[in-house]
Amino acid sequence: MRRGRLMSGSKVPNDSPSIDACVSPSRAPALRLMLSAAAALGIQDASLAAETAEPGQDAASAQRETRLHYRYSEYDEDAIAGQVIGSAERYFVRAHQFQLERDVGEQARFSLNATQEIMSGSSPWYVLPANNSAGLIQVMSGATIRDTRRELVATLVDNPDAPSRNTYSASASDEDDYRSLSLGYERAHALSPQLTLGYGLSYADDQIDPSDAVENGRIEHADKQSRSAFASLSWVLTRSAVLQAGVQLTDQRGFLSDPYKLVYVDGDIIADARPDQRLQSAALIRYRHALSKLDASLHLDYRFVDDDWSIQSHMIELAWYQSLGRDWRLVPSLRYYRQQAADFYAPFFLDPAGDYASSDYRLSAYGAWSGRLNLRKRFGAWEFSVGAERYRSSSAYGPGSEQRAAPGLVSYSRLYAGFDYGFD
Amino acid sequence: MPNDPRPRRTLWTALLCVLLCGCSSLPTVQPWERGQLARWDMQWQPDPLEAAMTEQVFFSKEGTHGKLGAAGGGCGCN
Numbered sequence: 412m413r414r415g416r417l418m419s420g421s422k423v424p425n426d427s428p429s430i431d432a433c434v435s436p437s438r439a440p441a442l443r444l445m446l447s448a449a450a451a452l453g454i455q456d457a458s459l460a461a462e463t464a465e466p467g468q469d470a471a472s473a474q475r476e477t478r479l480h481y482r483y484s485e486y487d488e489d490a491i492a493g494q495v496i497g498s499a500e501r502y503f504v505r506a507h508q509f510q511l512e513r514d515v516g517e518q519a520r521f522s523l524n525a526t527q528e529i530m531s532g533s534s535p536w537y538v539l540p541a542n543n544s545a546g547l548i549q550v551m552s553g554a555t556i557r558d559t560r561r562e563l564v565a566t567l568v569d570n571p572d573a574p575s576r577n578t579y580s581a582s583a584s585d586e587d588d589y590r591s592l593s594l595g596y597e598r599a600h601a602l603s604p605q606l607t608l609g610y611g612l613s614y615a616d617d618q619i620d621p622s623d624a625v626e627n628g629r630i631e632h633a634d635k636q637s638r639s640a641f642a643s644l645s646w647v648l649t650r651s652a653v654l655q656a657g658v659q660l661t662d663q664r665g666f667l668s669d670p671y672k673l674v675y676v677d678g679d680i681i682a683d684a685r686p687d688q689r690l691q692s693a694a695l696i697r698y699r700h701a702l703s704k705l706d707a708s709l710h711l712d713y714r715f716v717d718d719d720w721s722i723q724s725h726m727i728e729l730a731w732y733q734s735l736g737r738d739w740r741l742v743p744s745l746r747y748y749r750q751q752a753a754d755f756y757a758p759f760f761l762d763p764a765g766d767y768a769s770s771d772y773r774l775s776a777y778g779a780w781s782g783r784l785n786l787r788k789r790f791g792a793w794e795f796s797v798g799a800e801r802y803r804s805s806s807a808y809g810p811g812s813e814q815r816a817a818p819g820l821v822s823y824s825r826l827y828a829g830f831d832y833g834f835d
Numbered sequence: 836m837p838n839d840p841r842p843r844r845t846l847w848t849a850l851l852c853v854l855l856c857g858c859s860s861l862p863t864v865q866p867w868e869r870g871q872l873a874r875w876d877m878q879w880q881p882d883p884l885e886a887a888m889t890e891q892v893f894f895s896k897e898g899t900h901g902k903l904g905a906a907g908g909g910c911g912c913n
Contacts, residue, residue, distance in 0.1 A: 716900070
């Protein structure tokens with residue numbers, strides 16, 4: 412799981428004299444939140460900004476010293492269509508997410524995230540050419556997979572409400588066949604009242620011990636390491652718009668194949684084989700625009716990724732945050748993603764392949780549309796959230812040819828609910 | 836078959852231009868004019884837990900990923 416964020420701050424110490432000295436007690440908690448949000452956006456001298464913020468635009472729990480967040484979600488993949496050998500039923504995942512945030516004095520904020528995911532279902536294994544040459548046959552994993560993934564992430568932010576601050580993170584995750592440890596560092600540095608520089612580094616070490624390795628001829632143990640670096644600039648463009656642009660480089664080395672996938676090559680079924688190194692470059696732009704007359708804001712995110720496996724991808728996401736009165740919020744969003752295929756991908760290989768070959772649908776050329784709707788309601792220090800998401804991927808949405816289309820492309824539905832709560 | 840490098844060159848050049856433009860002067864927005872920017876819904880990521888879950892799903896099910904933040908470890912998701 413990818414973790415670690417620079418801009419998650421949402422709290423200012425309760426005893427901040429600069430606020431309490433200049434505003435009425437009833438508005439002080441809300442203004443503390445505004446200060447924090449302003450700091451997260453790289454806004455210096457945020458106390459003045461907070462005084463002018465509209466009431467009712469804060470998160471319900473944010474003015475408290477300790478915040479507790481919880482989400483429960485159910486992720487359900489559509490049954491696979493077309494010709495299938497094995498169970499057509501795919502993954503179903505129940506996930507619990509907890510987050511505890513606590514201010515440690517005025518100079519630091521500590522948060523602990525715990526996630527548990529309980530997974531069951533079948534997964535695409537390999538693809539066979541159909542006898543009539545008119546299609547593909549997707550072979551699914553023989554037995555229903557059952558696994559539980561647990562992850563713990565600890566994050567410490569120093570000077571969380573200052574324009575310049577450091578974030579340190581560490582995470583560990585565990586599955587039956589997979590363990591991961593990672594460390595991360597991020598820095599936000601105010602260059603001017605209008606401009607904030609962000610940068611950071613992270614390192615992850617993953618250990619893979621595939622299930623039933625001997626019986627199925629899989630590798631018995633493998634590992635991989637990931638190093639990542641990013642840099643960004645955030646601008647205050649106008650009194651209602653901010654823009655962030657940046658790049659991220661990720662270098663992965665080690666066993667990057669999928670030990671559970673096979674591929675049809677020249678009449679044989681062999682193990683999925685990918686290069687043991689991958690360099691991925693990403694460019695990202697994020698734009699936020701407040702529309703005070705509509706009591707709403709527009710979020711626009713774009714990402715371009717290019718890697719040395721010949722995959723290029725584009726992602727664009729549009730979200731609309733609409734306040735409905737003082738306590739309700741509605742957030743619809745729409746996302747489009749498309750990618751080209753890896754140069755060693757094909758659903759199957761009728762002739763001998765090179766050193767590398769994979770029929771993993773995630774390496775094929777395809778596109779995906781997804782839409783999400785989130786409804787939130789505040790009750791004092793509580794805020795409840797429910798949401799639904801629909802994701803649909805297809806080669807027809809992407810740049811690839813139908814002949815190299817992957818029959819295992821995933822579509823899913825997801826429902827979630829939870830709360831945010833703050834106390835002193 | 837390698838991809839045509841021209842589109843990626845164009846995109847990287849465009850991004851560089853955006854970054855360089857950002858270093859030029861912008862009209863100063865005074866602190867007392869920044870109330871709207873301080874709102875909850877103007878944060879880069881207003882709901883971090885929901886963002887973490889969608890990020891995990893996309894990381895598991897799509898061929899590429901990337902973010903402006905420290906990356907974490909991987910998973911055995913397939």
